[in-house]
Amino acid sequence: MYFTILWSAVSHLVWYHVRSCVHLPPVWQLPNLKYLRIEGAHAVTKVGPKFVGCKKGDPVCNGFVAFPKLELLIFLDMPNWEVWSFFEEEAAAPDVRGEDEAVEIQKEDAQSARLQLLPHLVKLQLIGCPQLRALPPQLEEDTVSLKKILLIGINNLKAVEDFPHLSELLAIKDCEGLERICNLAQVSELQVGGCPNLSHVEGLANLQELGLGEDMQEISSHWVPGLQEQHQRIHGEDLDVYTVV
Template identity: 70%
Template sequence: MHDLLKQLACNISSEECFIGDVQTLRGENMSKLRRVTTAVSKKDKLVLPSMNKVEAKVRTFFTVHGPWRIEDTLFKRFLLLRVLVLNYTLVRSIPNYIGKLIHLRLLNLDYTRISCLPESISSLKNLQVLSLRCCYDLHSLPSAVTLLSSLRCLDLLGTKINQVPKGIGKLKLLTHLGDCPVGDGSGNAVIQDGWKLEELSSLSQMRYLCLVKLERAAHCSRNAVLTDKRHLQKLTLEWTKRGEGSYSKEDVSNTEKVFEQLIPPHNLEDLCILRFFGQQYPTWFGATCLSSLMSLILRDVRSCMELPPIGQLPNLKFLRIEGAHAVTKVGPEFVGFKKGDPVCNDFVAFPKLEWLLFNDMPNWEVWSFFEEEVADDGMGEDGAAEIRKEDAQSARLKLLPRLLELKLHSCPKLRDLPRQLGKDTACLKELSLRKLNKLKAVENCPVLPEVLLIGYCEGLERICNLPQVSELRVFGCPNLCHVEGLGSLQQLWLDEDMQEVTSRWVPGLQELHRQLHGEDLDVYTKQLTEQYTSCGR
């Protein structure tokens, strides 16, 4: 905003908005005041000035930094508050008098040190948003929470809640429930260790739902816990990471059964799976139930030996797979093929995927999109004896036609990139390869991207015949001794520690660039730490 416009806006709003120390306010200045943002010392309590019986009509109150304590006077003088934000303060408790703020719509206590909420909040019948993110001292919710009939958002992200009141199903208008602790319903009639999955069935307006501690969930009596939530767009399913030791067979079997019952609605757009310790994905994990899915994250799914068959999801744009430690091979099942399935001429694998990341897969060795069957057809004049079935398949299939960015990080045993990757991915703009220690060559890829980032690939020896690459960044590759066939290269970024090995092939790249473009190639040399940051963007 231009300074003059900003000054004009401040002048116009000066009577309604205040930012600063509330001690400087006077009663006569407060009759028109609607919004207050104040800053106090972290060790001070919040003290309001005398109002001399002036009626305060403040609607919004923010605090910045402190204080330790909030006095009743705040609530007694600002009875018309709609928005109260005390986040990132050192507040340890909320006075019971907060129940008098019957007009309150939003209460934000994120990152405070509160250890409990008063039961008087049950009087806040107009409260729509209760945000309790990262309240690390808060371990239980009062029964009053289930009486907030207008509540739309209950956000517990990062807050380790152990005890919850029974009856969350009463909150019929709830649309956002973050870090909802799941339990088996044990405990007394009022307080329990987590909400049973059945209790969530009546929350039909849900748009965002995050279920945590799913290892405690009991087998459901019904399968439609999530299926009938026609408005649900984002779903996170999270299991708690176990320390030392493995899970029992009973634990694995139960978590697989629970996961099988959490069938999402067809309108789901965003799905995140965290720390699932079962050995197989549910049967609904495919194009039928996830037809609207646009974003999928699989993180720390360490026991599944195969990736789910998601190559035919028609709307998937973002895919991130991390910590799949048991996976040794990614093959046709990932695309959606079963052994022996014919390939249709109009088949498209990952038709709308734009961003793909594989990270922390230490046992992954082979990546292919088709079965590699070799047939001996006799010796020809040139000595060729092999005809690959995958060549015939790839000729009839479109693969990743819209992929823009691919990252392969910390996959130390992966030996080769799929041959089809450099043939079909015509839209690919950036390829990042990091810590692929077994990878020896990146070559013969006619449509490989404009930007190629390679780091800490200790076994890499060759980068050849990549006509589309215009920017190459290389660091931590001590054995890279052969680089050629980069006719479109405009920028070369190197690590200082590679000067000895790069002296073998940089002159050849410079000469090729002069022949094709009549000018010198731009070569940049940086420290290893700087290059690492650039390559990890």
């Protein structure tokens, strides 16, 4: 009983240098957790449903809130992490029902599996996770309090897009495979360096400041003029473009 009370009161947790562990602990059970840092989990290749404590199709997920108070989430030095998902993808089975009926069933399934993720997350940092291929879509949808994202050394990541609530800063460095940054309607500042394949940046209507590494001058010429034109059209002034180290 005493241990349970102490466990539920934890607000800061650092889990590091656990190189042999292949699964992350179910820390979603900590109702007052505000700061979570996971570092050096070298054996982890997938962060999945166990991380949020809910599986797709489970009726108890309806209305479930995972990490209800978490404000800062950091993943650091996870060289073999490839997949981040909140639901297991199930193989599609042949369906002999009509198209309309199938669509309605899919809607019902989605509602039954609905859960809320990280409603108070303010800042997300991913550093040294070179194999991670994508950010989970539901993370983009549910993080209504998100202000800042920092991505460093996420080499396999192809796109950062569709974060409608991200409101302040997106900082990206040394993400060699990154090709697209799109549909971040509320972001006010973008910093980019070490992303030689970033050829497509658009949908940043609220952008006020753009920081570019010296190595970004050539590739950014494909999309900086569009951002400048958009800013002038919407705000009636020049976009603030500066150099980042």
